[in-house]
Amino acid sequence: MTTVPLSPDTTPQDMALLRRWVLGMLTDAQALPIAFSLDGRPWHGIPAGWQLEVRDERLDALLQRRIWKGLDPESGLSMTVEATWYQDFACVEWQARFTNHGDAPSALIEQLAALDGAFGGHNAVLEHGNGDYYDAAGYEMEFTTLQHQETLTIAPRGGRPCDGAFPYMRLIYPGCGLTLAIGWPGQWQAEFTGHTEGARVRIGQQELAASLEPGETIITPRITLLAWQGERERSVNQWRRWYLAHILPRPDGRPIPPCWVGCAPGDGEEWTASTEANQLEWQNLHAEKGMTYDVWWIDAGWYPCWLGEERKWWHTGHWREDPERYPRGFRPVSENLARRGAKLLVWFEPERVHTGGLLELEHPEWLLRAEEDPDNALLNLGNPAALNWLIEHVSGIIQRGGIGIYRQDFNFAPLPHWRADRTPTRLGMAENLHVQGYLAYWDALLARNPGLWIDSCSSGGRRNDLETMRRSVPLHYSDWGYGDHAVKLAFQHRLHEWLPYYKEAALSWDLTGQHRMESQVDPFSYYCAMGPMIFSSIDVRCEGLNVALHNQLQAVWRRAVPYIHMGDYYALTEFEKRADRWLGWQFHNPCDGSGMLQAIRLQEAPEASCTLRLRALDADAGYRLEQAETGEVRTMTGRALMETGVTLEMPARSGAIWLYQRMV
Numbered sequence: 001m002t003t004v005p006l007s008p009d010t011t012p013q014d015m016a017l018l019r020r021w022v023l024g025m026l027t028d029a030q031a032l033p034i035a036f037s038l039d040g041r042p043w044h045g046i047p048a049g050w051q052l053e054v055r056d057e058r059l060d061a062l063l064q065r066r067i068w069k070g071l072d073p074e075s076g077l078s079m080t081v082e083a084t085w086y087q088d089f090a091c092v093e094w095q096a097r098f099t100n101h102g103d104a105p106s107a108l109i110e111q112l113a114a115l116d117g118a119f120g121g122h123n124a125v126l127e128h129g130n131g132d133y134y135d136a137a138g139y140e141m142e143f144t145t146l147q148h149q150e151t152l153t154i155a156p157r158g159g160r161p162c163d164g165a166f167p168y169m170r171l172i173y174p175g176c177g178l179t180l181a182i183g184w185p186g187q188w189q190a191e192f193t194g195h196t197e198g199a200r201v202r203i204g205q206q207e208l209a210a211s212l213e214p215g216e217t218i219i220t221p222r223i224t225l226l227a228w229q230g231e232r233e234r235s236v237n238q239w240r241r242w243y244l245a246h247i248l249p250r251p252d253g254r255p256i257p258p259c260w261v262g263c264a265p266g267d268g269e270e271w272t273a274s275t276e277a278n279q280l281e282w283q284n285l286h287a288e289k290g291m292t293y294d295v296w297w298i299d300a301g302w303y304p305c306w307l308g309e310e311r312k313w314w315h316t317g318h319w320r321e322d323p324e325r326y327p328r329g330f331r332p333v334s335e336n337l338a339r340r341g342a343k344l345l346v347w348f349e350p351e352r353v354h355t356g357g358l359l360e361l362e363h364p365e366w367l368l369r370a371e372e373d374p375d376n377a378l379l380n381l382g383n384p385a386a387l388n389w390l391i392e393h394v395s396g397i398i399q400r401g402g403i404g405i406y407r408q409d410f411n412f413a414p415l416p417h418w419r420a421d422r423t424p425t426r427l428g429m430a431e432n433l434h435v436q437g438y439l440a441y442w443d444a445l446l447a448r449n450p451g452l453w454i455d456s457c458s459s460g461g462r463r464n465d466l467e468t469m470r471r472s473v474p475l476h477y478s479d480w481g482y483g484d485h486a487v488k489l490a491f492q493h494r495l496h497e498w499l500p501y502y503k504e505a506a507l508s509w510d511l512t513g514q515h516r517m518e519s520q521v522d523p524f525s526y527y528c529a530m531g532p533m534i535f536s537s538i539d540v541r542c543e544g545l546n547v548a549l550h551n552q553l554q555a556v557w558r559r560a561v562p563y564i565h566m567g568d569y570y571a572l573t574e575f576e577k578r579a580d581r582w583l584g585w586q587f588h589n590p591c592d593g594s595g596m597l598q599a600i601r602l603q604e605a606p607e608a609s610c611t612l613r614l615r616a617l618d619a620d621a622g623y624r625l626e627q628a629e630t631g632e633v634r635t636m637t638g639r640a641l642m643e644t645g646v647t648l649e650m651p652a653r654s655g656a657i658w659l660y661q662r663m664v
Contacts, residue, residue, distance in 0.1 A: 007590045008241055014090035017176055017227035021119045022092055026083050029054070029068050034081060034096045034220065035116035035202070039107035044116065046070035046079050062087045076102025077212070089242045093224040095183070100212035108211050108425060113204040114182075114220035120198040121173040127232075128154055129166030129494070132461035132478045136487045136577055139478070139494040143172075146194030155189040155206055158413025159431065160462040167465045168498050171199060176229045179239050183222030183467035186435045187415050207419070208428035218432045222467055233615070236497050237568040244566055247469055248501055251451045256473055256501060258561040260554060261535040262286055262293035262342075265516070271347070272301035272311035275325040279333045285540045287340065289547050292554070295405060296337050297535070299347040302326065307356075314411070316349050317357015319393060321401070330401030343404030345455065346397075350390055351410055351438075353377040363389075368430065370416035378417040381441060382433025391444045398449050406445060407475070410458035442471045464499060475503035475533060482516075483509030485528045486579045486602055492531060493575040496585070501565070503533035510579075510603055510653075521546045526553040527600060527655025532565050556628045560657045563587035563596045570615040572597075579603050582610035593618060593662030597625070597646070603653040613645035622663040627656055635663070 025033040029052050032045035046052060050070035057065040064085045071078045078101055083094035096114060100106045129141040144152055156165040167182035169190075182188050182203055189206035192199055204220060212218065226242055228235040248255050264282030266273030279298070286293065301313035304322045321329045334344040353359045353367055355375050360367060366386035367377035381387050398406060418431040446452055454472035456464055460479035477495060481487040482505045495502050506529040507515065508522040518525070519542040529535070534557060538550065567587035575583060579602045588595035599612060617623065617638035625634045625646070636646065650656060 008088045008245070009590070010089050010238070011229060013176075013229040014227050014238075017178075017229060018090040018092065018225075021178060021227060022225050025117055026066070026092070026094070029070060032068065032081050032096075033094075033115050033117040033223075034079075035111065035113040037108075037110040037112075038077075040110075042111070046081070047072070050079070059084070071101070075106060076100060077106045086242070086246065088245070089238065090227040091224065091242055093183075093222055095220055095222040097217055097219045098212065099217040100214055103214055105214070105425075106212040108209060109218070110209040112208050112218075112220060113202045115201055115203040115223045118195070118198060118200045119171060119178060121176075122198070123174060124194060124199040125172045126152065126192050126199070127170040127172060128152075129168070131156065131162035131164055131166040132464075132480075133157070133164045134460060134479050136481060136484070138480060139166075139491045141166075141494065144192075146192055146199045148194050148196060151191050151193040153189065153191050156187060156462075159187045159415030159418060160410065160413065160458050161185055161188060161465040161468075162458075163413070163462040166498075170232070170235060171201070172232065173198075175231075176227070177232075177235060179226040179228065179235055181224040181466040183224065183465055183470075184435065185438060185463055185465050185468050186418075186431045188221055188465075205428055205432060208432065209425070210427060210429045210432075211425040217436070218429070219436060224466055233570065239498070240496075240500055240569060243469075243500060247466065249453065249471060249473065251446075251453050255566075256453060257294075258558075258565050259294040259343075259533045260292065260557070261295045261297050261345075261503065261533060262291070262540075263297040263299075263535070264540075265299070268301070268311065270301040270313040271299045272305060272313055274298060274302055276328065276332055280336055282540055283333075283336055283340070289540065289545070291538075291540065291547060291550060292340070293342055293536075295343050295345050295533070296333070297345045298330075298333075299407070300349070300409070302346065315354050315357070317353035317359045319348065319350060319358075319397065321397070329397075330403060334402030334404070338402065343453075344402060345405035345407055346401065346403045347407045347409060347457075348394065349409040349411060350394060351379050351381065351414070352412055353379055368417040368421050370420045372416050373412060376412045378412075378414050378434075380421075380430070380434060381437030382430060383437075387437045387441060391441055391448075395445055395448045398445070398452065404451070405453040405455055406449075407455040407457060408442075408472075410463055412459075439467060439471075446471060461499075469499065473501045474499050477502045483507030483512075483514065483525070485510065485525070485600075486581070487577045489528055489583055489600060489602075490575040490577045493571055493585070495531075496564075496569045496571075500569070501532045503535055504529040504531035505535040505537050507537050519545075521550045521553070523549065523553060524603075524653050524655055526557070527598070527657070530557050530560060530564065530598065530657070532561060552629065556657055559628055559659060560587075560596045560598070563589060563594075567595060568616065572612045572614070573610075580605055582607065584610065584612040586612075586614055586616075588616050590616065593621065593623075595660055596628075597658040597660065598655070599648050599650065599658075600655045601650045601652055605652060608651075609647055609649040611645040611647045613643070614641040617642055618662065623660045624663055625658045625660045627658055629656065638662075 029046040124146045171178045187206045191202040305315040421430040455475040456472040457476045461477040464474045506525040508525040517539040570586040572584035583600045619639040
């Protein structure tokens with residue numbers, strides 16, 4: 001498979017903007033952009049009079065870190081701020097933590113902000129979004145002009161960081177701006193206030209007013225800021241390049257590759273009817289029919305989940321392989337896959353303990369409860385005993401079963417459970433400790449299982465903040481609209497801009513209804529699903545399956561996906577969630593001038609043709625375009641492709657991919 005190399009084009013102007021807006025805040029301990037109140041007294045940065053240590057570290061050729069640590073000699077409370085500079089991008093990020101090294105509870109820490117600072121400029125506009133919340137209206141971005149002395153407050157719902165709000169934003173000024181990400185897998189809050197010279201920004205955990213016990217630590221969200229000069233389109237690709245270079249996990253020292261997915265759910269609810277026998281049977285059927293895959297997917301319901309006379313996948317808290325269906329665990333399944341060069345993915349939801357779950361019976365002291373959600377308890381990852389048990393137990397399942405991709409879901413709102421466990425001097429502590437435990441849990445799984453991937457899921461895409469993404473990929477980015485082409489293509493547009501690795505499903509709900517598996521190969525659904533990971537959603541048991549067409553479409557995807565995976569992204573049309581439109585986008589390799597153009601004529605689009613104008617080409621060069629499925633070839637100049645555009649004619653409900661090369 002061709003690899004598209006990354007090509008940073010950070011300019012001196014980008015770096016100048018970063019220095020102007022951010023680096024001045026990081027010059028000395030009292031100027032640090034961390035604000036808090038200690039025993040009722042407000043502070044900004046590390047308080048004067050605290051014993052101060054400053055240390056610089058070179059992490060690698062591209063990363064430099066500075067650590068400030070202040071210690072109050074009287075109380076033993078310390079404040080540490082770690083900031084990381086990226087040498088290949090105009091990007092900096094930081095996080096603070098407080099630790100009580102004393103022998104008594106600390107003074108009350110309140111109003112803690114990970115970022116409290118101002119960014120000068122005129123006509124500030126904030127681009128912000130609504131995240132994912134099981135609705136067609138999800139993944140929308142809006143632009144709000146920050147009015148003088150007016151504050152815009154943004155926060156998610158229920159404790160999952162992308163539920164109804166999006167922790168990725170742009171602060172836009174004429175011709176330049178800052179991309180901002182909040183790394184907090186809990187309940188964050190951001191406030192943006194307009195003033196005559198720009199905008200003031202304050203971001204932190206939404207609720208925190210706590211006295212720390214001896215030895216206890218709290219952390220702030222991690223703040224990431226990337227400065228850019230130019231138009232919004234450039235900011236999109238600066239972010240993509242930075243994300244792909246520094247955030248996308250590298251489990252084997254290389255970026256997670258594009259993948260094709262196969263599965264065998266069986267005929268029950270989710271995977272409650274899956275067995276060792278039918279997993280092996282379907283894998284072998286794929287091989288007999290000449291159908292290949294890179295990942296084999298086992299989702300919810302593989303564990304003992306009897307509820308009365310039925311198995312229910314959501315009856316969680318029994319994290320062991322069902323001895324009736326998987327008597328030898330997952331090892332026979334993963335070994336059969338390994339012979340075919342594929343990885344096994346398995347679903348878990350360890351934080352949710354449904355009423356009657358084994359953990360509720362054995363360790364009720366590990367659980368947090370909320371009156372408004374009596375059916376679900378939260379496994380408290382802020383409890384060291386619970387955290388250590390979970391690390392050992394799940395890592396054992398992974399190692400015994402040969403699991404290559406650990407998929408973690410989170411299907412309820414944790415905030416009521418965190419807030420039920422509080423007192424006036426412990427507000428927000430349950431959440432803060434849980435977040436620390438959650439990140440430590442994933443770090444431990446990755447450390448103990450070299451080569452492991454993690455897939456982040458939370459009723460779709462509700463926990464995909466940047467701290468989570470450093471350790472995972474958001475394969476199942478929404479529970480809404482797997483086969484609703486217009487909606488999911490608009491979702492994909494946002495993902496290409498912000499979270500560029502995800503999984504898409506080739507489903508045909510406009511033809512077959514809301515099924516999870518299809519009995520026939522539908523080319524249109526494949527063209528609408530060509531993301532970095534594609535779930536072909538084919539029931540391989542069906543008679544008359546057009547395997548040749550399936551394999552042809554897979555070959556088209558394999559030619560195109562290196563550009564989707566690592567190329568620059570340009571939206572060539574507006575992505576409205578309507579089925580009466582054409583849609584088009586372009587992925588471009590700036591190193592050699594090659595790329596791909598994808599066009600979709602949705603099922604109700606009346607126009608027989610559409611003209612798409614490409615971006616980022618060499619106006620004076622010639623380009624050879626090849627239709628990946630039919631082999632049709634066109635040649636055009638870069639100037640013509642960008643100014644006049646390429647006109648495509650296609651029948652309704654069809655798609656096409658054109659690969660292009662710059663001609664020498």
